[in-house]
Amino acid sequence: MxxxxxxxxxxxxxxxxxxxxxxxxxxxxxxxxxxxxxxxxxxxxxxxxxxxxxxxxxxxxxxxxxxxxxxxxxxxxxxxxxxxxxxxxxxxxxIFQLNEVTISPEVNAQSIISKIDLKTYPVNSSQEILRKVPGLFIGQHAGGGKAEQLFLRGFDLDHGTDINISVDGMPVNMVSHAHGQGYADLHFLIPETIEKIDYGKGPYFANKGNLTTAGYVEFQTKERIKESQVSVNAGMFNTFRTMALVNLLGQQEKQSAYIASEYLYSDGPFISPQKFNRVNVMGKYALELPNQHKINFSIAYFSSKWNASGQVPQRAIDEGLITRFGAIDDKEGGNTSRTNVNFQHTKKVGESLLIKNTAYYSHYNFELYSNFTFFLKDSINGDQIKQKESRDILGMQSEIHKYYTLPSGNLSWQSGVGFRYDAVNDIELSHTLNRTTILERLKFGNVKETNAFGFTGIEYHRGNWLINPALRLDYFNFNYLDKLNNNQVQSVAKVIASPKLNIIYNPDHDIQLFFKAGKGFHSNDTRVSSLASNSKQVLPAAYGADLGMIWKPQSRLILNMALWYLHLDQEFVYVGDEAVIEASGKSVRKGLDVGVRYQINNWLFFNADMTNTLARSIDEPEGANYIPLAPDFTLTGGLSVTHPSGFSGGLRVRHLGNRAANEDYSIVAKGYTVTDANVNYKFKKVNFGLMAENLFNVKWNETQFATESRLQNEANAVEEIHFTPGFPFFLKATVGISL
Incomplete structure (x- = not known):
């Protein structure tokens, strides 16, 4: 007692x-x-x-x-x-250990996966940056300098039509671009400067707006570096890359600054050398001020030039006219540049209020020469086209995060406002000859596009539950001055509301169950939108839902799974012979995503991601309702080593299954399985690396299109697969020094 x-x-x-x-x-x-x-x-x-x-x-x-x-x-x-x-x-x-990972009750807990992958599978090249998103595939089809074609959740995203990409709060996507809506050239981002990769799939995030239908990818660059670094990379196909990270202020407590630079050159495996060269320079400064103020300022310049062999028709190879790495028209290629200025300011008020402001400016130039159809339209001069623009982007976003402790739980509130303004001068589509002569201007004018927005939402934590209702409001003004039509001005303004609801259940720190629902949208090209009266032709909506879980059944094993559904009010279809995209009817996508992260021992990691997707047009009859190039099945996985002795490396496999290249599946885009490997050894301050792409030297098609074309010796046009061959076995070596 x-x-x-x-x-x-x-x-x-x-x-x-x-x-x-x-x-x-x-x-x-x-x-x-x-x-x-x-x-x-x-x-x-x-x-x-x-x-x-x-x-x-x-x-x-x-x-x-x-x-x-x-x-x-x-x-x-x-x-x-x-x-x-x-x-x-x-x-x-x-040293990273998977048993340290806990599954937190947050709306985007899947960001845990990106943190794990960045720790265990460091980025080795600019092309690998977007591959960090599970289920996202990329393809290059114009000499290395053009933005990659993207695939995610049953979308052929073209170069960014339905995925929102940003770096340090600055948008990467180019709306109403000369080559295609949402064009996202990420080549200005130096891989070694990446601190964090955040992503989310679906239209469930109130702070992400235009183009966030398949999802978003957000990169954050390093605020400071511990030590300066220099590396040199050389490989097959006359490939050379050098990179430098220079710490300017040492390890000061209140401020930091560094400069990053990169130079890349490669001819590629093609008969006609690509002569691809790229220059990147970036500087970043951070300062901590009294009263919990902090500012970040960065400025960057990027320039790229290249030649390309284009997409080749299968029949030309079958007939022995060219090899896989040959060209029908080797006068393709282009040049592009971008200057970015980015300013971020954060202010903490007490310990529960954060105010964050981002302002940015970009100046951008783009010029691209392509020939998709060869001699289909012009049997004498050929069908080469030029797409060109000069653009200025100005924007800002201000947001507030406030955290409350309530008797019944915790509440956080997030709200923000902002705008983006694009001024595109002399946006052009022309029929050209040998890159020098304009035979006919097909489109030529100026674009002015404004997007103003606001969003608000709360996250209410009570016990094991988190409820997150949110709303986003976007206003667009599209303005096009048509220089081929007596300088006629066409304009339209539209508003769209996008509600969201996320419900999270965390019974403990080893499992999360979630339901997500929301409305997103993409804006159409100003040259199309300014002529439209129906809001669905201007701002077609996307409605989505996810049901899934993240589970840690053992201390070194994490599983994630999601069943999802997405409906679009309007679908985009790529038209190869015009080098534009046009709108069609409604579509539906649904699928299953599954991922595994497993730490075999203290230095050996395994991961795998699988997606299975059904993508169909709603308004078309059965059997003729396939969405061209929409991925049906993808699988990625591999092993990664991070050994205390200084050895590290990995083996990565990616598989993309066969898929329809046209609406009735009569033309097939063949799938592929490619394996890459790398091994590194760090001795004191020196790092030695060896990387092999396409380790088993398989023949694979990196990008494919069902295109109607005519060769110069042909009497009639033929529609079939045109493709860009994927790289054969490709070996590169790296030496890096920390200073």
Whole structure:
């Protein structure tokens, strides 16, 4: 009886003196750590740090042991004392271990997957950047300098039509672009500067607007670097790359600055050398001011030139006219450049309010020469076309994050406003000869496009549940001056509302169940929108839903799965012989995504991602309702090694299944399976690397189109597969030095 009374009094006192504990978690560079896991070992209750690194842990009593952990950092243990009203926890980096990962109750917990992949599979080239998104495939079909063609969730995204891509809050996509809506050239991003890759699939995120139908990808560059680096890379096909990262201010507490630069040259495996060269220069400065202000300023310049052999018809190879790496018209190619200026300001008010402002400016030039149909329209001069533009982009976004502690749970509120303005001068589509002579201007004018927007939403945490309703409102003004039609001005303005709802259930820190629903949209090209009266022709909506889970059944195993559905009010179809895209009817996509992340031992990791998708046009009859080039089945996976001895490397496999190249599946885009491998060894401050693309030298088609064309010796046109061959076995070596 006495023991029972003593136990009762002890529990009573613990509850009586239990209190709320607040704090922040940062790294050694004072950067907030989002997703830090704080566990009270006595009562097995936990909390997570938010974007500010801020956390609240309820029912903490004197003597409780608190365990603080986060992926990629050393775990800390703290014994709580009453004097500790506010904890400022600093975590040190460590070798990544999967057992450190906890599944936090956040709307986009799948960002955990990108963090794991970036830690275990570092980016080795600019083409690998977008491959970090599970299920996203890329294809190059114009000499290396053109933005890659993208595929995700049953979409042939062209070069970015239905995926929103940004870097440090600055949009990458080019709306109303000379080559295609949403054109997203990411080649200005130097891989070694990437700090974080965040992505989400579907139209469920209120702070992501135009083009966020299949999803979004957001890159964040490093705020500071620990040490300067120089690397040289050389390989087959006259390939050469050099990169430098230079720390300008050392390890100062309040400020940091660095310069990054890259030069790349390659002829590729083609009979006509690509002569592809690219120059990148970027500088970034960060300053921490009094009263919890911080500013980031970056400026970057990118320039690229190349030749291309284009997409070749299969019959020309079968007839022996050319080889796989030959060309019907080797006068394709182009040049492009972009200058970016980006400013970010954050202000913390207390420990629960964050204000973030982003402003950016870009100047962009683009000139591309292509020939998709050869001599179909002009039997004498050929069908070469030029697409050209000069563009200025100005934009800003201001957002506020406010966190509240309520008796019934925690509440966070996020709102934002912003705008983007594109001024495109002399946007052109012309029929040309040998890149020098304009035979006929097909389209020529100026585009002015404005997008103003606002969004708001809350995240309400109660127990194991998180509910996130949100709303986004976008206003567009499209204006086109047609220089081929007496400078006639065409304009239209439209508004679209996009509601979202996310419901998350986390019974513990090893599993999350989620339901997501929302409306998104993509804007159509100004040259089309300015003539339209129906809002669906201007801002066609997308309606989506996801049902899935993220599960950690063992300490070193993470599984994720989602069943999803997406309906589009309007579908885009690529028209190869005109080098434009045009709109058709409604479409539906549905599918299953599955992913696995497994740490076999302390230095060996395995991952795999599978997608199975059905994509169909609704308004077309059965059997003629396939969406051309929409992926049906994809599979990626591999092994990665990070050994304490200094050895690292990986083996990666990607498979894209056969798919319809036209609406009735009478023409097939053949699938492929390609294996890449790399091995690296770091000795003190020197790193040696060897990378092999297409390790088994398979013949594969990187991009494919069903195109009607005519060769110069042919009497009639033929519609069949035109393709760009994927690289054969390609070996590169790297030497890098940390200074």
């Amino acid at each position: 006495k023991q029972t009374l003593t136990l009762f009094l002890l529990l009573f006192n613990l509850n009586l003196f239990a209190q709320k504990l607040e704090g922040t978690i940062t790294d050694t560079n004072k950067n907030p750590i989002e997703g830090g896991f704080i566990l009270n070992k006595r009562i097995d209750k936990h909390s997570h740090s938010n974007k500010l690194g801020y956390f609240v842990l309820e029912k903490v009593s004197t003597g409780d042991t608190l365990e603080i952990s986060c992926m990629g950092f050393k775990t800390q243990k703290i014994v709580y004392q009453p004097a500790q009203k506010f904890l400022k926890i600093v975590l040190e980096e460590s």
